Amino acid sequence: MADEKIQRIAKEIYQNVGGPSNVAKLIHCMTRVRMTIIDMDKVNMEGLKNIDGVLGVVDDETLQVVVGPGTVNKVAQAMVDKVGVKLGEPFPDDVGENSHLTDKEMVEARAAKVKAEQKAKQKQTPIKRILKSISNIFIPLIPAFVGAGLIGGVAAVLSNLLVAGDISKSWNDFIMIMKVIQNGMFSYLAVYVGINSANEFGATPGLGGIIGAATLLPGILPTAPLHNIFNGQALAAGQGGIIGVIFAVWVLSLLEKKLHQWIPDSIDIIVTPTIALFIIGIFTIFLVMPVAGVISSSLVGAIEWVLNVGGAFSGFVLGALFLPMVMFGLHQILTPIHIEMINKTGMTPLLPILAMAGAGQVGAAIALWIRCHRNHKLTNMIKGALPVGILGIGEPLIYGVTLPLGRPFITACIGGGIGGAVIGGLGHIGAIAIGPSGVALIPLINNGHWLGYVFGLLAAYVGGFIATYFFGVPKDAINPESAVASTSSVSETSNAAESVPEQITHTDDTISAPVKGQEMPVDEVSDPIMAKETMGKSIAVKPNNNSPVYAPVTGKVMFVADTSHAIGYVSDAGEEVLVHMGIDTVNLKGKYFDLSVKPGDTVTRGQIVGKVDWTEVAKAGYDTVTLAIITNSQEFTVDKLADLTSVEESTIIMKTTPAN
Incomplete structure (x- = not known):
């Protein structure tokens, strides 16, 4: 029965857009079938809106038919299967009535395809393009x-x-x-x-x-x-x-x-x-x-x-500055340098030193765990990120723990510098191949020098721990009632205090902000479907340029868009929440989006689940407004918290009560 419904929706969409012959290309996002239409005069907009299962229609650069999450991928696949192409591929010229297109219509169809492809291309600086390559x-x-x-x-x-x-x-x-x-x-x-x-x-x-x-x-x-x-x-x-x-x-x-x-x-x-x-x-x-x-x-x-000349000093500088290089994407240039050194000398002495940066994060996290033991939200995040951090995967600790808190990131870098100083001071410690760091790098250390690398790791752990324990723990992080401290300064938070609602201890029936930024009325969102809350009760936030993406609920990740612009969650209380980052950002095909979660992952409200280069998204011509949508809001009484302006990851934006 479900398959019959999908086939019916696909068939009726084609009937109302002039058939497959009037479609140049078809893709989908988390909620919409997006079609590049050749001749809009052949489209029956009222007929599309009246299809049973269609929630709305948007006529923009592409014709967007809203069918909702969970259904859209099946409908889109059924539509391309009828034509014999893959999602995103140009429709063949001889499909249906296309064999009778005039030369003018063929040119217009090709122009529509090229226009859609060009719109999806991102704008990059030459340096970023080189590093990405x-x-x-x-x-x-x-x-x-x-x-x-x-x-x-x-x-x-x-x-x-x-x-x-x-x-x-x-x-x-x-x-x-x-x-x-x-x-x-x-x-x-x-x-x-x-x-x-x-x-x-x-x-x-x-x-x-x-x-x-x-x-x-x-x-x-x-x-x-x-x-x-x-x-x-x-x-x-x-x-x-x-x-x-x-x-x-x-x-x-x-x-x-x-x-x-x-x-x-x-x-x-x-x-x-x-x-x-x-x-x-x-x-x-x-x-x-x-x-x-x-x-x-x-x-x-x-x-x-x-x-050789700088020894411990050079090691300290390299170990301390590596993570800031990672944040700016400059670390990518080091890969060919590592390889050249391995080719010429049999090892790269840079990699063991730079690996100390992650070890400093481990030491800092342990210090936070001890000093902030009453802050269960923070310690739970540390417990989840620490094992992989020890193995050399530092992103969860960096972006989930130390960087949002501010000072611990700096003291962790100091710990990395201390470990780098030990490696640089001992000398002759290198890696015979590139890949992992942390403890996982030990088997790749050149023969006979692995013990020196272990001393460096221990020094970085201890250095990051001591620097953070005594100098890097924000007071807000120690308070068990506060969420992980934001990167905003005290003056910024005091200015926003009157506009930010109560920072309460979260329960399972609350939705928090998916990004930091400025809340805006939903009806002012540029996308008409979202502005009308067609898919469910919604809150819209214009993100700050440096805001990560946060989980708005405690629960599980149900789906992640292939293009990374949307995440679907189901909370422990049963709310199904869609976080949609930007308007029409599906066209970016994942560029500028870097998510760290996948379907099936368990998340905690306020946990960092990824980052977005909001500045580049805006430069590419896309609205960055991010929405939290309760897609099954008909099952709840939803109370939106009024008069929100500046919001943080701990700000409650909606409360729900199960409907009777």
Whole structure:
């Protein structure tokens, strides 16, 4: 019966929009089927609104048919299944009546598709674009780094035992097999990076892999080398390293795209790859390798010099400043640096030092746990985040505990600096591969120096603990009646005191604000469906630029939008709450949204569940207003708290009583 209802709604929507032939593309968000319509004159708006199961219709950049959460994904899938495409794919030109479209109508259909695609593109600064590209190139390789690195570490330990005579020579073949596996990753890393770089920059992946392989100079004998055109010295295999490969493949992508434009289609498959490989191959070997070789060698040498000369001081500065770098996204540039150091020296001394930043967070969290033991909300959050923090996953502690409180984040960074000083002072401590941090990094520490790394971890734990225990605990956090302290200063909270309603101890029948910001009347929301509260009783908040996203209830996450712009919860009291972040932000396809929860997760009211770059969302042209909607509000008597202006994550915005 349920499937019949879905099929009926899908069929009736098509009937009232002029059929599949009048749809260029179809996607959905958490509540709406969104269609790019070719000819709006063929759409029967009243017919759409009168469909049993349709809650409302919005005519905007796309035609949006509201069918509600839980139903929308089924209806949208049924609609694209009828056409034979996937969600978001262009509808075929010969579907239904499209085979009879005139040239003008075909152009208009294509224009509508392009317009929708362009609107979804985000605006980025060049620096952010570069850092994002670097991240996209290396993230898929991290499991390989970890696996091959650990295997190589075990092989090194067994090799030492073999040389010392502690194990028999029968282990030799097994050790060789492990080294072959390790070398399968690191010896041909340039090829993998070339392929991933091509995928990122829009070049043919196979061509990118060949350019990466060219830097390894296959087939060149030491007795007959190629020479550096700048100094006459022999080129070395791998010279220029990963940095050179990324740059060369980027240039390859530019040339290949131009060649596709210039070369006739009939010979494009033959001519374009041949010319592209020949030109970029020569360019890479004779220009990129010598120049990038100097850059990478200088970079590695400079870092080694800083660590050798600066010692403990350099370690302190790097350990203390790493988390602020993470917050600004600058840490992504370190990945190719780590890899270059591993390629040239067999290890990266930077990673163990930077890992101390997370250890400082662990020490700070333990101090907060002890000092704020009466604040059950805070201690519950710490208990949930601490185990993974010890293993090197620091985001829950950073964004859920120390950063919202302010001072503990600073004292935790000091703890990270202390651990970094120990690592830098001891020296010669490095990681043979990149990937984890915290305790999980111990197996990847270069042979014989893992104990020094453990000393660094302990120093960071103790440093973060002491600095936080004595100097980093806000008074508000100690008070068991207060929620986790906001990042606002005392003066800001005092100015807002009159406008913020009672900060009460939460019960299961209350909904709190999903973001910090300014409450606004729901009927002033730019989206007419949301303004009319069609999907349920709602509260709207214009978020502050630095506001995280908070869970409005204690309960479970029921769903998370594929594009991360909406989260659905069910509270312990049975309220079904949809948090919708921004208007039409589904078009951003997840850009600027970074959520840390998934369906099935248990959350606590006020817990940070993600972050959004509200500034970039606004720059992209989208309204950032965030709504908390009780989608089953017909089951409750809902009392909205009146006269809200400035709201915090602990501010109660709605109370519910089960309907009789």
